[in-house]
Amino acid sequence: MAENPPVDTEQWLHVYEQMYKIRAFENATNELYLGAKMPGLAHLYSGEEAVAVGVCEALNRDDYITSTHRGHGHCLAKGAAVDRMFAELLGKEAGYCRGKGGSMHIADQETGNLGANAIVGGSAGIATGAALSIKMRKSGQVAVCFFGDGALGQGLFYEVANMAALWKLPVIYVVEHNLYGEYTHHTETAAGDVLTRAAGFGLHAVEVDGQDVKAVMAATAELVARARRGDGPSVLLCHTYRFHGHHVGDINRAYYRSPEEEAEWKAERDPLSLLADWLTENNVEQQVIDQLEATVTGDVQAAVDFALNAPYPSPDEVTSHVFA
Amino acid sequence: MAENPPVDTEQWLHVYEQMYKIRAFENATNELYLGAKMPGLAHLYSGEEAVAVGVCEALNRDDYITSTHRGHGHCLAKGAAVDRMFAELLGKEAGYCRGKGGSMHIADQETGNLGANAIVGGSAGIATGAALSIKMRKSGQVAVCFFGDGALGQGLFYEVANMAALWKLPVIYVVEHNLYGEYTHHTETAAGDVLTRAAGFGLHAVEVDGQDVKAVMAATAELVARARRGDGPSVLLCHTYRFHGHHVGDINRAYYRSPEEEAEWKAERDPLSLLADWLTENNVEQQVIDQLEATVTGDVQAAVDFALNAPYPSPDEVTSHVFA
Amino acid sequence: MSSPNPTISHSVAAPGVRQLTFGQAINEAIAEEMRRDPLIFVVGEDVAEAGTPFKVLLGLVDEFGPERIIDSPISEAGIAGIGVGAAMTGMRPIVDIMFGDFTTLVMDQMVNQAAKIHYMSGGKLKVPMVLRTTMGASRRSAAQHSQSLHAWLSHVPGLKVAIPATPYDAKGLMKAAIRDENPVVIYEDKLSYPIKGPVPEEDYIIPLGVAEVKRTGEDITLVATSSMVYVALSAAEKLAEIGISAEVVDPRTTAPLDAETLIASAKKTSRVIVIDEGYQEYGVTGEMASVIADGAFYWLDAPVKRMGAMHVPIPFSPALEDRTIPTAEQVVEMAKMLCGRN
Amino acid sequence: MSSPNPTISHSVAAPGVRQLTFGQAINEAIAEEMRRDPLIFVVGEDVAEAGTPFKVLLGLVDEFGPERIIDSPISEAGIAGIGVGAAMTGMRPIVDIMFGDFTTLVMDQMVNQAAKIHYMSGGKLKVPMVLRTTMGASRRSAAQHSQSLHAWLSHVPGLKVAIPATPYDAKGLMKAAIRDENPVVIYEDKLSYPIKGPVPEEDYIIPLGVAEVKRTGEDITLVATSSMVYVALSAAEKLAEIGISAEVVDPRTTAPLDAETLIASAKKTSRVIVIDEGYQEYGVTGEMASVIADGAFYWLDAPVKRMGAMHVPIPFSPALEDRTIPTAEQVVEMAKMLCGRN
Ligand SMILES: Cc1ncc(C[n+]2csc(CCOP(=O)(O)OP(=O)(O)O)c2C)c(N)n1
Ligand SMILES: Cc1ncc(C[n+]2csc(CCOP(=O)(O)OP(=O)(O)O)c2C)c(N)n1
Ligand SMILES: [Mg+2]
């Protein structure tokens, strides 16, 4: 087997770093919850890292994304800093939203992140409107709307997808199909199929293995090029799986999905292992990977400490930012 | 050409009578408006008679329908009486809703009519819920949801169509595709295509010439049989055209559709002429048709007179029927 | 200022009666009604095996099966509409909307359809459905999962709206809602689910439109809804310590509103605070305050005061969220001011 | 009771100024702003060639083209959401919702998204959009096309809400709404479109949150919104004939509410009726009445009275519909009663 050119493995090492950062972030989030140090709940992205990272690596910094209740991965993949992320999760002033948003509402206009959204499917309009804005301002950007398979139940998506197709808007709807919405399997909640639905609304649609970051990135790159060319919107259907429960408190899951299923995905379909294996096959030394992981883990730990020690916003802030 | 068996032409004469009744009703409605005798507006069904009649002739009296702002045709085809219809249009106590509903809200539970609806697409949930009720009560009925092509823009439809498919509900969604929603051509408002959309949500779908009442009735009969068998929901896409404006006040239409287009549909695609021609070709004497038309015209005129002379509800009724 | 021994209503404390949580009371009400009437069913997101994220419906699917406890897609508008249609055609649906914040999605089906169908049809059709949903902040759930939006549907003719505070009221009002021939919306406070209280085993209903005096008093009336009843009761305790006798009146339903009981209490005490967890502006407190200020005008010694959620989207940070909802301390301060005790 | 010569505000009558209809004033405001700022666009159903069913936007597409006056599918939730996203990313959308009754469909996008994004993002993102819609009954349009639902969005922190009564106010408030950095909702009364009034040609704005005394008086205050301003002015005329001098105050925006001006007028006259076309229960009148009853408590000689739409779905029949909306005669009767003249 021919050696990969060094530039290639470097790129994929960066991709691996991004994915590992998300994994480490989510593990730390879970710890914060278990240690009763985080207010409220969080929906962990572990297992789905290849989707967020694969998509965002194909975007520019000024391209837009909208995110979901399971949004940490999207935010980080688009460039958010771990320390301000944790600060937000803990409701601290240093957080991306000064503690006002929390886990489900992280927004960061500097990296094009128009915000996570706790209304399932609620950001479909925002992403499509951003795409209309791009077209009207002729800015050449692209808008990506991440959402789960459960959001396919929301009528809003079909309303805006139709307009995106009519007006050839540069928006990509990324369906993170992880088989479940909360505690219910998708076969109980969705008839027909996603690709045909997309076609019915005049949207170009592509299906991809959501655990294979390289496939996700390649597919996204094509859809982004399409969108920038003015060829209109598309759907990227990513098959994936969440390794944890619906949220950090969802511990006993056997009534809706089997431990065997979980074990199999974790053993065979972990997007991190898949990329790590490919890297070692392509002559990246294990030590390099270990070093990278150690660095990221250290960064994440430092960020947690930063957030834990950061001050809460002044109580007076409660009435600020109601109006711009 | 072989003679049709007499029973057949009699059936189609009845169908013609139903269609002619709607046409005469709508003409009289227009007159009432022009004569300033009707409060508010009305959306005339003329030109689309084959859809309502073709569908309803394939239904039983206790099957359900839901109707739209352009609903007179559905109500009459399902069995409503012209006198109580006009009384409702004029806001009289003898009306189907004691004058409280008016043109856009005629409901008549005795003929299975769950009501016209002035919210575009607003009855999709009701019809689907009726179908769930049918299934739960094991009553063997069918629910038909009439709506226009414009209603394809409403997300609600996709939400309930999905559930209808998941739960194999006995509901038929009849799309009255008359090319326009108000003053806008469908190509400006709908991407993709209806049949593919239906397939995307797991719905069986059939397309039919909505000006050909025999085709509509045959197609409906199959979908009804399917539904009663427990084989689930379907979409019936009917291509049709409204001969009048969006509502009675929409007189100058040239800015959104050409007089030539209108003239062509009226000359070539009038569902009444098409059936009348077929009847005469099949040896029904013109005189029989003329006689039928005269009788219906007389009935409609009598019904108008009845409604004009009928009393308004007592002003005290304004506070009754808020709660059951 | 007199301070007699307060009477506390049987829905707050009744010796010798079985104790259930608020959530159990809801569950029991639905189960008992479903046993009685095979036409009742539940539809909603994660209502079956999961028993809702709040676990309130746990066990129902075991008894009644997935045909009557139906897991739906994440389609709030759709299930509300399906509820309306099912109700119009002989069934008695209970539609479950997980968070009250998502009632934003069912407004058309509830307001333009459910609320109006009986009237628009001249009394021929009816919509006997229940919409269950939640309200209440203080769970660190941020702005889209913390609202108390019950004012909206209370505004709409054709709908009835219940907001139970105690397990006792929850069971009785839920049963009344299920048996009503009209669309009824019930808002359950999420933080109330674990609260325990006496709930008789026997069948009982609490008629919609009847307020309850949760504690009698002489000096000031605290009109309080849902979880604010506890805030008011706790404030009343503290006020008793300083010799102010507070009456706590729980309207229990916003629509119909038992104006008579509210006004009678106001006439008796001549001072009123209305406390509700919804946003104060254009909300529930405005209606109740103006009904009272009108009806008891010549009896009032002080303006009717209102306390609702602060007029901000509910923030996530505990440092901020806790400032947004009325507290017993704030009620005490306000009451002292009205009673001329500051 | 004194009856001085009433002053009538310049927005009701101003000699020598050009007269425009309410509809023309809206059209002109939008056109002028669109000329000034290329980032403004309009999206809605039948807004382009048709100029809306009310013909209010007629001509705009000719000047600005279909790229800036965009005909949409019948997707109210969708266009509201697209408006939010466009506003967040540098555009200034005006979203047109044909009938206020259809705001039922945009509640999630307006309430959970538009209203909260600035706050939830800690002040980083903003949503400078306008949602135009209509209100008002009396058109024989029946229950689903006759509602005045402005109380709902007025209830929500993060939104501003304007309800202009006159052409003058319509132009000035629309311009203020378009230039505001926040989501602003404007309710236009459908029957007001043909009403004429003075509208200056020059550029002016009316700040959101500033009430106007439409007529000065001494004996009673009529707080009235939107078309009810005309009802109140006409009642004031009739009252003047019998020696009762009525002041008419138009809040012009429900959110923010100019409580100060309302309370000041109440203190001056000591009697108040609040008149609004929305449903009375849990609506706009409750908020304004309780703000006034609180703020002017020690000045009031009579309870603050409220007049809203009758608590019924608006019926179609003219014999019934006309009973549902407050009339000048009813206002006169109520005012006479409050002034002890019955
Ligand atoms: C409109 C709405 N309905 C319901 C919920 C509650 N809820 C939160 S996440 C979730 C499941 C979402 O499933 P999916 O879209 O597949 O995303 P996943 O959690 O699998 O990533 C539900 C029902 C919500 N937040 N918003
Ligand atoms: C939700 C909603 N949006 C807008 C309207 C206004 N409106 C009434 S009829 C109509 C066009 C409907 O078109 P279509 O569904 O094709 O029916 P058609 O009139 O062609 O029969 C519109 C936009 C409405 N009544 N309801
Ligand atoms: Mg999922």
Ligand SMILES: [Mg+2]
């Ligand atoms: Mg049409």
